[in-house]
Amino acid sequence: MTLKALVVDDEAPARAELRFLLDEVGGVEVVGEASNVSEAFQLIKAIPYDVVFLDIDMPGLSGMRLAETLAGVDRQPAIVFVTAHSEHAVKAFEVSATDYLMKPVEMERLRAAIARLSPAPADGARVDRIPVEKSGKKLLLHVEDICYVMARDDYSYLHTDGERYLSTVSLSQLEKRLTTAGFFRVHRRYLVNLSKVREVVPMYGGTLLLTLQDQENSQVPVSRRRVPSLKKALGL
Numbered sequence: 001m002t003l004k005a006l007v008v009d010d011e012a013p014a015r016a017e018l019r020f021l022l023d024e025v026g027g028v029e030v031v032g033e034a035s036n037v038s039e040a041f042q043l044i045k046a047i048p049y050d051v052v053f054l055d056i057d058m059p060g061l062s063g064m065r066l067a068e069t070l071a072g073v074d075r076q077p078a079i080v081f082v083t084a085h086s087e088h089a090v091k092a093f094e095v096s097a098t099d100y101l102m103k104p105v106e107m108e109r110l111r112a113a114i115a116r117l118s119p120a121p122a123d124g125a126r127v128d129r130i131p132v133e134k135s136g137k138k139l140l141l142h143v144e145d146i147c148y149v150m151a152r153d154d155y156s157y158l159h160t161d162g163e164r165y166l167s168t169v170s171l172s173q174l175e176k177r178l179t180t181a182g183f184f185r186v187h188r189r190y191l192v193n194l195s196k197v198r199e200v201v202p203m204y205g206g207t208l209l210l211t212l213q214d215q216e217n218s219q220v221p222v223s224r225r226r227v228p229s230l231k232k233a234l235g236l
Helices: 012-025 037-046 063-070 089-094 107-117 171-181 224-234
Strands: 003-008 028-034 051-054 078-083 099-102 129-134 137-142 148-152 155-159 164-167 183-187 190-193 197-202 208-212 219-222
Touching (some): 012 107, 012 224, 028 037, 037 051, 037 063, 051 063, 063 078, 063 089, 078 107, 089 099, 099 107, 107 224, 129 171, 171 183, 183 224, 190 208, 190 219
Parallel strands (some): 003 028, 051 078, 078 099
Antiparallel strands (some): 129 137, 129 164, 148 155, 148 190, 183 190, 208 219
């Protein structure tokens, strides 16, 4: 499920940066922005947001005041504070904030915050096969046969050793299902089976290019922001 988010910050560059990070992480759609608390409250009354990413220090009413006000609404969205100041952390959790992120926001901290917002899988749930389509047929594809997944609009293409299959499930949803099976989101458009990685090539600008173990020696780009966590996952 994609979470509907509102970003509240009086600085436009900060809102743009958080939008970019959320797009990279996936699983969240920013459907609204506000530059102050009054504007944010009006938007929240109009649209049922799942989460509000909220700055604290803003002109006029503070983000903390908005969080306190939201405690009384019928459908209260989750609150994730995004701030440059650490001294409000205790108060933030007194108003039942889901998380408290410090600026500049780190990708892995943001990913962890979003994971807390997502429903946990059923106990003992294990994904062994993924439903896909090919040549008008519905098939069940074994997870271990997937080399990588590529996003295309609202759909995904699952690549195996020489074959490609269509899935109507989004890349963000597949990421949630496949992370425990050894898959890693290396780019906003790519999800890779780490067991299929044959070669890691450094590229200009601090990015990487992965060569996979399939008939085509497929190559998948790694975005610069995901390089550190990928290296850690691969033991590099």
